[in-house]
Amino acid sequence: MASLAGALNQALRDAMADDGRVITFGLDVGTNGGVFRVTDGLAATFGPKRCFDTPLSESGIVGCAVGMAMNGLLPVVEIQFDAFAYPAFEQITSHVAKMRNRTSGRVTLPLVIRIPYGGGIGAVEHHSDSSEAYYTHTPGLTVATPSTVADAYSLLREAIDHPDPVIFLEPKRLYWHKDDTPLPRRTGPFGQAAIRRPGRTATLIAYGPTVNVALQAAAQGTAAGWDLEVIDLRTLVPLDEHTLTGSIHRTGRAVVVHEAPGFGGYGAELAARLTEACFYHLQAPIGRVTGLDAPYPPPLLEEYHLPNVNRVLHAVHSLLQYA
Amino acid sequence: MASLAGALNQALRDAMADDGRVITFGLDVGTNGGVFRVTDGLAATFGPKRCFDTPLSESGIVGCAVGMAMNGLLPVVEIQFDAFAYPAFEQITSHVAKMRNRTSGRVTLPLVIRIPYGGGIGAVEHHSDSSEAYYTHTPGLTVATPSTVADAYSLLREAIDHPDPVIFLEPKRLYWHKDDTPLPRRTGPFGQAAIRRPGRTATLIAYGPTVNVALQAAAQGTAAGWDLEVIDLRTLVPLDEHTLTGSIHRTGRAVVVHEAPGFGGYGAELAARLTEACFYHLQAPIGRVTGLDAPYPPPLLEEYHLPNVNRVLHAVHSLLQYA
């Protein structure tokens, strides 16, 4: 039984074994194996040239990765927690995202920025941000986030194989989540969403940490006679519009579920885009169940902030009042 | 006749004269008066304690402003160009936005971060970003952007009076735009959108640099028999939902116009939110005319990137095909 963190570790291990150009570095990723143990044992196996600790600067980590990617390496860097990617924001927006474009495709940056994100682990402030909307709004970035052990392995391998930079968002509350998927296994390319549960009443659109919330809501929804479809996006950029519009054509209703604050969140893009694509098929506006429009709260309040089964069911109920 | 830059200068001057706690600093804002001359003459009038140059670090500028706001001053800082706010992103998201919340309201930060933004002036790369979506998605920030000379004055005065931190986005292509509004004049509080042109065919929602584009489109639209309403948001956070839903209730159709890339842009929030609020009134999905989902292009290509009258009219035309 692999955990999600274990699957990520194996993905890195396999990628490093397969390709000598893959290197990984960041804060405490060497000897310590990362604060979430995702790089556990890699320094021992591949040596300090391939897996090492850096000085304490996220901008330095990302900036150096850019230079390394320009010079024949495939860097996979770890940012320790979501909010600690912000010091690297200029590197990410002005270079990682733009390098290919500004050199008319001459310089590509095959690099991966791994960022543990989201809440639900009772962490103190600055350790639970869901910052995906900053990245998905930035042209040039590819953004992936797994919700299953199998996808953790497969999406990270895809990310490392990807020719362009990938922001790889790891839902930290799922790190210890285990299942008995046999690894290694590839689950499908970037840009392909997964229908985790087919249904006809409404479509729940989730990703990363909220997929399980959606699945639980779907399970409970059966009691009300609802047959909810659950879609796991897997990658936020590229977005699999085809699977989503197909689903909405069948269900006529959709609810987006994410942890990030709703205002200007990724769910807004989904709602706007899918409404445009499915205007005649929608029986109700697309609902959004999101984190509150507030900074992530202290540990003992986080349950009130996070999307939960009740809120998802409530949103479905609201949509069913239309038409 | 005051220019928009001149109105901003007068707003700063009047605020500094009225309240000794107001100070302004940033790169080249002292002797040089700012690269857009918004702080012209302030160092001479108020002395180097009130208006001064800093070392070249945006994070230092914003970080110091936080400390000053904690200690009885009202700092108004200038970021030289939009993309150069990114080095200050951690200060903005983790401190400016969160300080009030994390201290349970004990520490408020009355500060203003002025950021010239947007394109249309033929500038080289990194000088034309429209980065409003990063800020509007960050709880704790208030975001204002003027489109007229009168609002430039009034909104900046409001921003300086505001008890919480304000991201003040100045449309750089309007800096030299002049009109004969008598200044000083207050035009209305934060959270109040302005109907710049009433109409019944559809609602054009714009802010900052695109308000004039919308107005021109409305003027040209009369030729097709269209009577387009144009709303200038003035502040993005708080958002005046009331004026917007009222308008859509009358028109049944809306198009958002902004320069930023569309994917995950502020327009997505408007579309999602207004669709939810006005579902039964909308004859068509809310259209979005935005910059392309690409980094801002080089000067000689920018006209193809920017929203223009044709694209707005085309969007209106598309919406009119519905129902």
Next chain:
Amino acid sequence: MTADTLPTTAPFTGLLPAQLRQVLSDRPAPGSTISLGRLPDGEELLRLYRMMVVGRAVEDAATAMAKQGLMAVYPAARGQEACQIGAAAALRRSDWLFPTYRDSIAVISRGADPADVLGGPLGRRHLGYDPYEQRTAPLCTPLATHAPHAVGFAHAARHHGDGTIALVLLGEGATSEGDFHAACTFAAAHQAPVVFLVQNNGYAISTPAHLQSAAPSFAHKGIGYGIPAERVDGNDVLAVLMTTRAAVERARAGAGPALVEAVTYRIGPHTNSDDSTRYRTAAEADPWKQKDPLDRYAAYLHDHGLLTPATTQDAACTAEAEVRKLRLHAQETFVPDPAEITAHVYTQPPGHLLAQTARLALEEDSDG
């Protein structure tokens, strides 16, 4: 280092740091106070002692409570009591302290209630104390980001002419962040009355200080900004106090910022959820345990006839009382109020947040 190699120059007189400054013995022969100025008087010496005893007790209790699940996490400063207490004691009541997540006991030593200071780890709120009341900025987690705040604060103090000094505490790891650089650059350029105290405790989580910087010392970072710097034995509360006080008072006199590197050791793991055996041997701590800041200071007080059974007793009792209060507080039932999540985001919440808050209240009503 033997006593005769101790620095003989007054602190902060050159741009390069002198050798390690000590006052307390870490060997049989007593150390030297050479050129650090006048020693604190007996009353202050005993107050320092009491604070250190309380600090140690709070550290140990908090770590235990974190392990018991009474706290989200606790980043203990065991072994760093001299840095924390010594540095904070260098301030006047009117001065401001800008601490990190590891500096709880520095804040407590300024008079704040431990239960308030540990508000963050206790999980009920982000910050438990009132910064204006304690004249202490919020404990800061994003590394080095509070350093520019302190510079701005000090700049404003100079603007007001009120003689307030800002003291920033940060770890040696945090000196690698861009905001440390920005803070030092601004402080020096604007001659802000601010003092940076780098607690070099050997590690940033698992990363040893020598991987952090190739400079001869962290104090050597000062010269690149034109900031005079000193190195001080961070397990020597008097050396920390006197050096920091020299820095604080020269800043107050208008001489600008200063940097102090306090050399110490993080005896425990990074936090209770860190396993330090993964990256260092237990034996590595042994020499540092010999230099325990509390033992060394107690020995000094004893040698000077200041440590009576009464004073020891008094400190122990205060510590015990503080710990008892803290534990009681942690065990009190907490009735969470979801409205707190949105209540403090804005002075005047925007409409969308008000609507959300209203929905939240409805939810609570229907649940309750």
Next chain:
Amino acid sequence: MTADTLPTTAPFTGLLPAQLRQVLSDRPAPGSTISLGRLPDGEELLRLYRMMVVGRAVEDAATAMAKQGLMAVYPAARGQEACQIGAAAALRRSDWLFPTYRDSIAVISRGADPADVLGGPLGRRHLGYDPYEQRTAPLCTPLATHAPHAVGFAHAARHHGDGTIALVLLGEGATSEGDFHAACTFAAAHQAPVVFLVQNNGYAISTPAHLQSAAPSFAHKGIGYGIPAERVDGNDVLAVLMTTRAAVERARAGAGPALVEAVTYRIGPHTNSDDSTRYRTAAEADPWKQKDPLDRYAAYLHDHGLLTPATTQDAACTAEAEVRKLRLHAQETFVPDPAEITAHVYTQPPGHLLAQTARLALEEDSDG
């Protein structure tokens, strides 16, 4: 400074910079090459001269073209030709250069076509040259952000063991940015074969260097990272070349990073749209005009019998030809292709971008 106070130590042997290094005279008596190693041979000396003459001509032409509206903007490096040409000449062909917006002529001196190098200012594309072909990173605008790239690049070079060195050019203003700090910290911690050359041209737009940093010099920033540094007369092409070469070759030999401060002066405004009379007097430039890098170098070559009418003529002709080509290029009609805006964002564009590109093409069709 007189000749006998010139540094007598080999460069980069200590952590503190020696005094200003010079080779060329800025006084009647010739300067001294003390301990900088062997002078370049006659052929290289003349190549440098030609590059400087071309560089000056390109600078002046580009500034004129920007004023005529043929370019979006031009940040001229008039007066900094010795820094730019000298620094770039210190590299082998296989080494990489990491320049800023102001370093066009450094890139040109490596062999790139001026029309390509000025691609950004010309407004047709962000970057006109192929970084791999020129072994030169894109001219970088966000200040200091290319410095970590160079460090990572050099780190990778060491990983590959291919002996490549990365040379970063940046302005004294940019040293205040966090990324300069990150780059120096990483370079030193990982002993990357990288050299930082700070062109201290006195100003960051209107902000004078003394407001930027309170350090004794920008070279003094090295020691805080454990990076040896030197100061060099930035209007002395041989001193710049030889000092930078010393740094480059010691990095190649595995001795790690080095920092060079080249002291120079920005003769013109920040760019053609800057008005420098707002913040400095014209007279301020006078002494610097006396130290014109081209004049000084010509005098040196003349003294050494290397400047024949033929060589002068040859350089002038090359310069004229380059400028003519550049002007012709700028005057060619440009037919913009809107598809270029979205073509290079991703290797495999996501669906939403493909849809947008398709709409753009439709628009063009209906317009055309």
